[in-house]
Amino acid sequence: MPIGGFVISIDPSMEKPILKNLERFGDIEIHGTDDSGNIVAVIDTATSDEMEKLVKTLSRMDGILTVGLTYFNAEDEIEKIEAGEFVPKISFGKKNN
C-alpha cells in the first residue's frame, strides 16, 4: 500500500472550501496548512495506480494549483507484486489495438 507525502499548492483565498473537499477523500490525511497556500498531506492508497488517479483528480479541483510529491514508499505493493498477490491490471501484446 503506497504512501506519498505531498505539498498541495492552492489559492489561499479558497483554503476553507478546498480543505472541506479534501475531507471527502478517505485516503488523504491533512497534516498542516499555511498562509501561503501550502497544504501538507499524506496520501495512502491501496495501489499506486489509485494514487496516480487521486492526484489527477486533485489537480483538476478548483483552487488547487499543483500537487507536489516529495516522498513515495511502495514497499508493500512491490512485495505483493513479487509474491503474485497483486497483478497490475494492464497487459500488452502485439495483437492489441
Added chain:
Amino acid sequence: MGLSRREFIKRTAALSAASYVGMHLPFSLEGKARAADADRWVRGSCRLCGVGCRVDLGIKNGKAVALRGVPESRTNLGYVCMKGMLFYKILGHPERLTKPLYRSTKTDKFKEISWDQALDIAAKQFADSVRKHGSDSVAYYGSGQALTEETYLFQKIMRGGLQTNNVEGNPRLCMASAVGGYLTSFGADEPIGGYADIDQASCFFIIGSNMAEAHPVVFRRVMKRKLDNPNAVKIINVDPRISPTSRIADMHLQFKPGTDLAILNAMAYVILEEKLYDEEFISNYSTFRQSKKVEVDFDTYRKFISDYSPENAAETCGGNITADNIRQAARWFAKSNGTVSMWTMGINQRKRGVWANNLIHNLHILTGQLLKPGADSLSLTGQPNACGGVREGGGLCHILPGHRLVKKEKLRNQVELAWGIPKGRIPPKPGYHTMAMFSAINAGKIKAIWVHCTSPAQSLPNADLYRKGMKREDVFIVTTDIFPTKTTELANLVLPTAFHFEKTGVYGCTERRSQITPKAVDPPAGARPEVWIVREWALRLARELNDPVIKKCVEPFIGKEESFDLPKAIWDEYSQKLTKGRDNDLRGATYDVLMKMADGVQWPAPTEEFALTGGTVKKFVRGMDPMADSEARDDKPYQFYGPAHPDRKLWIWLRPQQGPAETPDAEYPFYLSTGRIIDHWHTTSMTGRIPELMRANPYAFVEINPKDAAKLGIKPGDMVEVKSRRGTNVLPAKIYEGPIQGMVFVYWHDMFEDRMINRVTKDAYDPGSKEPEFKICACRIRKVSGPKPLKPYIVS
C-alpha cells in the same frame, strides 16, 4: 508508545513534505529507528526529463522500494513529479531484456546468444564494413539519455578508432537549434544563468513550451514565484495551443503556427519605438549582424525591424494577437526587474529554429535582461543528458568533446594528443547529421549502425521513409537498450543493458549542471553497463582490423571494474584532459566532488575547491565565473569568452519572419503539431510499462478545436483519420479548446502503427541546426467511425 511501521512511514512522508515549505508539525521522528523506511538511501538524478531533479532511492533487501526528493538540491528543491516517482518500477521489470539476441537476417526470429558471441558478431560486422566500404560506412546513433561516460567512449572509438565522424544522437531532434542559437547569439553553447533566476524573476516569457506537462517541477517553481508575488510577477505564454501551462499566464498569445518570428521581431519593434532598450549594455557588449561576416549598425537594425510593427505582426500572426497585446508583452518583458525566457521544442523544432532562438536572445540583449539575478534566456532541455553527454561530450557529427569543432585542425589535434593517438587520425570532415545519416542508410551507404538507448524507428519524422532503409538486409543494426522497441524490431543484434541506478555515471542537465548517479542495485542477470560493452567491443575490433590505435583508445580502461571504477576512469579522462581550458571546464567536478555534492556542479569549474561551492551560477560574470576572470581582456564586469565569437560580443541578429516548410492548402487544410503528455516519456518503451502511467493515458488522441470539429461533424471519441502527404494515422478525437482553429495536435508517444504520429510528420529541417520541423506540417482530417474500444500497445 511505539509507532507501527506504516505510521512511521506516514510520518516520514508528512515531515518530508512539511520541511519543503518550512512548516512545523506537532511530531518528529527524532530518536526513532529508521529501518522501517529503507535500509539505505542512494542519491542520484531522475531519469525522465532534462530538469535534473535530485532524488534519493530507498533500498531495502537489495531492492528499490522508495523514492524521495532531495530538499537541498537547487534543481528541484525536493520536489519530484509522478512520472519521476514511478520510474523505479522499471528496475526489475519482467519485460527487461536480459540476453543478447541475434538474427543474421531481419526476417528471422531472434535467438539468444552469449555475450562473447554477441561482441564477436558486432566487431566482425563493423570491421567487415570498414574493410569493404570504408570508415564512413559505419555509424553510431546515440541518445541524450545515455550517460556522459557512454557517449564519450562511443564517440572516441568511432572517431579515434574507426576514423569516422558518423557520430550522432537524438538531441539533434530536440535541441540542436538551441545550440545554434546560443553559439550564434552568445558565442558559446548553453545558458548563461539557470533555475536560480526563476526565484528572482519578475517576468516569465514562456514560448513554444508546455512546461506544465514536459517539465512539471520547473513549472512548479515558476508558479510558486507567481503565487508569492501575484501582482509583481507577470507571465506571458506564447503558443498556438492553449495548454496546462497557459492557466497561470497573465497573457496568452495564441498565433498561427509558424509566425513566431514575426511576434518576436514585433516585440523588438516596440522595445525600439518606446526606447525600452538598454543603450549602455548594447554599446558595451553587443553588435548587430546580418550574417556571420556582415556586421551592421543600430540604424540598419532599426530599419530592418520597422517592417514588424505590432499592427503588421498581428495581421501576419492571426489568432488572438493584437497590436496592443504585443506592446504590452514587450513592456512587461523590458521593464521588469528580471525577465526569464523559457522555451523547448515549439521553438527548436522549426525550419528556422536557430533564427527563432536568435530572436528570443535579441530581446534579452536589447533590454539587458541578462547576466543579472532573475534574468536569463533559458532553453529547457528535454532529455536528462542532452547537454552533458551529447553537447559537451562530443555526441554530434560536427563536435568533439569540450565544445570543439571537428573541422578545426588545431582542435582535432588537441583531442588526438589527449587520447595518445597519431596526429591526423580523426578525419577532418564532419559526419552525417541525423537526417543525412538515415538518408544514407536508405541509400545503402551505411552498412553497420549502432543505435544506443533510443528508437529512431519511432522518433524520426516521416518515419516510414527511414524505416525502409532500416529494414534493408545489407544494413546491420546493433541496438543497446533495456526493453524491446520499434527499433529493436528492425535490428540484427540486441544487447541488454543496465538501467539508471544499476550503473554509475554523470548527467548534465539544462543549467550546465553535472550530477552523478552511482550504482544502487544490481541489474537483472545478463544485462551489462554500456561502458563495459563498448570497451569489450573495441578490443575485438582492434583484433579484427589488426589496428593497435583502436586498442589504444580503450587501453586506460582495461581491467577496470565495470560498475564504478570503469566509468570513473572514463570521466577522469574526459573531464581532466578534454575540458581543460575549454568553456565547459569540468576539472573540478571529479567523482569525489560529485559524490559529495547534493546537486552536482555547474561549469565552468576548473578546480575542486571552486566546484565544492557548486560552480558557476552565472557564466561570463566576473567574480562569479572563474573563467570570466582568467579570460578577461578589460575591466568590464562581463567577459564573453565563448569560442564562437572572436569579437567577444553578443550578437543581435537581423532575422526575418519565415514560415514553415509546409503550409495548409486546399488538399491538406490543417496544421498538424505534436508534443508530449505528462505521463509519458518519448516513445513509451519505459513509461508504457508502468501500469499507473499507461492507464492514465493509454493511447494517443487527436486534439481538435471545437469549431473545426463542429464543421466536420466530429464528436468526442470518434475515430479520426489524420493524413498528410507522407502517412496516415487513425486516432480517437478529443474536442478541446486547446489548438487554435485550423490546427490539430497529437501526442507522439504511442507505439501502435495507426497512432504513431511520426508516420505523418514532415522531415524538413533547419538548414543551420539540421533539426527537423516536427512541430508543423499540413494535414487533413476526417471522421472514419464512431468511438471504438482501444487497447494500449507496447512492443514485446
